[in-house]
Amino acid sequence: MTGKKQRAIFEDATAQAQETVAAPAVRDAHRDRESIAMWQFAIAALVVLMIVVGGLTRLTDSGLSITEWNLVTGVLPPFSTDGWTAEFAKYQKIPEFTEMNYDMSLSEFKTIYWWEWGHRFLGRIIGLAYLIPFAIFAFRKQIPVGWMGRLFIPGLLILVQGVIGWWMVSSGLTERVDVAPYRLAVHLGVAFVILSLVIWNGLRLSRPATASLAARRERMPAMVSAISVIGGLTFVQILSGALVAGHDAGRGYTDWPLMNGAIIPPEATEMSPLWRNIFENPALVQFDHRIIGYVLFAAIIWLWFRSRRAGHDRLKNWTTWVLVAATGQMLWGILTVLNGAPLTYAIIHQLGAVVLTFLLVRARYEAAYPTMQKIART
Numbered sequence: 089m090t091g092k093k094q095r096a097i098f099e100d101a102t103a104q105a106q107e108t109v110a111a112p113a114v115r116d117a118h119r120d121r122e123s124i125a126m127w128q129f130a131i132a133a134l135v136v137l138m139i140v141v142g143g144l145t146r147l148t149d150s151g152l153s154i155t156e157w158n159l160v161t162g163v164l165p166p167f168s169t170d171g172w173t174a175e176f177a178k179y180q181k182i183p184e185f186t187e188m189n190y191d192m193s194l195s196e197f198k199t200i201y202w203w204e205w206g207h208r209f210l211g212r213i214i215g216l217a218y219l220i221p222f223a224i225f226a227f228r229k230q231i232p233v234g235w236m237g238r239l240f241i242p243g244l245l246i247l248v249q250g251v252i253g254w255w256m257v258s259s260g261l262t263e264r265v266d267v268a269p270y271r272l273a274v275h276l277g278v279a280f281v282i283l284s285l286v287i288w289n290g291l292r293l294s295r296p297a298t299a300s301l302a303a304r305r306e307r308m309p310a311m312v313s314a315i316s317v318i319g320g321l322t323f324v325q326i327l328s329g330a331l332v333a334g335h336d337a338g339r340g341y342t343d344w345p346l347m348n349g350a351i352i353p354p355e356a357t358e359m360s361p362l363w364r365n366i367f368e369n370p371a372l373v374q375f376d377h378r379i380i381g382y383v384l385f386a387a388i389i390w391l392w393f394r395s396r397r398a399g400h401d402r403l404k405n406w407t408t409w410v411l412v413a414a415t416g417q418m419l420w421g422i423l424t425v426l427n428g429a430p431l432t433y434a435i436i437h438q439l440g441a442v443v444l445t446f447l448l449v450r451a452r453y454e455a456a457y458p459t460m461q462k463i464a465r466t
């Protein structure tokens with residue numbers, strides 16, 4: 089009896105001692121995870137802004153207005169009339185000006201310049217907003233074990249994205265009057281990869297490590313795989329959308345569900361070799377985008393039904409939101425076609441893809457790390 093009591097006191101004392109030693113450390117670790125999560129979400133917000141500004145830069149045909157790439161000296165726009173005249177003179181040498189915009193005035197040039205300058209400036213801000221906090225977190229040893237690589241990759245991709253941006257712009261400076269659609273697709277695709285990664289990191293880090301581990305035991309593997317496949321298909325659809333935009337393929341074939349009165353317009357296969365039509369012929373490029381959209385939509389409806397059987401309310405809610413966003417995106421895509429892809433329609437359609445991506449990442453997280461459900465009272 090005495091022995092038992094003594095043991096209990098001893099255990100209590102040990103537990104207390106452990107608590108006083110461990111609790112602040114655990115609390116600090118939670119706080120570190122939360123701070124890093126907030127930073128990743130802030131980057132996600134900046135990337136969304138960047139996607140919108142990038143879309144508007146393309147839609148206002150501003151992307152080729154700055155003909156050089158200087159990471160440091162390019163920060164400053166021209167300040168004097170001479171500076172503007174010099175920048176305009178460089179633009180006047182490229183085919184977009186000589187073949188299309190030959191009657192452009194200096195003030196019109198300034199408008200397109202500011203779009204491109206804003207897009208690049210925001211790119212630099214994102215780079216710094218990634219690099220500086222990353223260095224501070226690493227220096228203060230706040231990065232949780234196993235997270236260095238996961239946090240490093242989006243940073244690296246942001247850097248690579250700057251280079252891809254220039255690779256894209258440079259394709260429009262010599263022979264073409266616009267940028268190469270494949271490069272535009274790579275640029276948009278990498279933006280969505282960065283966005284998905286930082287949202288995923290933010291979600292995972294916003295929960296304490298122990299809660300995350302416990303949630304993982306409830307993982308729903310079939311749902312995780314299904315959402316991953318649908319996420320992959322959404323990514324393909326986004327790349328296909330970039331090809332539609334890059335070829336200005338949304339400006340032709342403004343009827344729906346047919347295309348110029350046909351299921352597949354006859355000119356959709358006129359390029360040779362045949363495979364080139366899939367990526368380069370505006371008729372087939374738009375056809376691809378429509379078909380992938382229908383398949384994706386059908387898959388999302390299936391996901392919604394499948395999630396009803398998962399027995400997890402939060403997951404059901406998120407897949408419902410995915411279905412709502414996909415429905416809106418499909419309908420808006422059709423309206424974009426019917427109106428010949430004007431700026432406002434196109435930019436909202438692009439934002440719709442951002443919303444759908446966020447919701448798919450969020451739903452996948454719910455399936456991979458389910459939130460504990462409250463037990464219903466009887």
Ligand code: HEM
Binds near residue numbers: 143332339384444
């Ligand atoms: C869930 C399905 C869809 C997704 C995720 C999606 C995504 C995208 C994306 C990311 C772009 C590129 C926007 C840009 O770079 O400006 C795009 C362009 C476009 N999409 Fe979709 N899309 C979907 C469905 C559809 C459907 C069903 C249609 C029409 C039937 C459609 C018509 C268009 C058109 C016309 C463009 C070109 C807009 C432009 O010229 O800027 N989309 N789509």
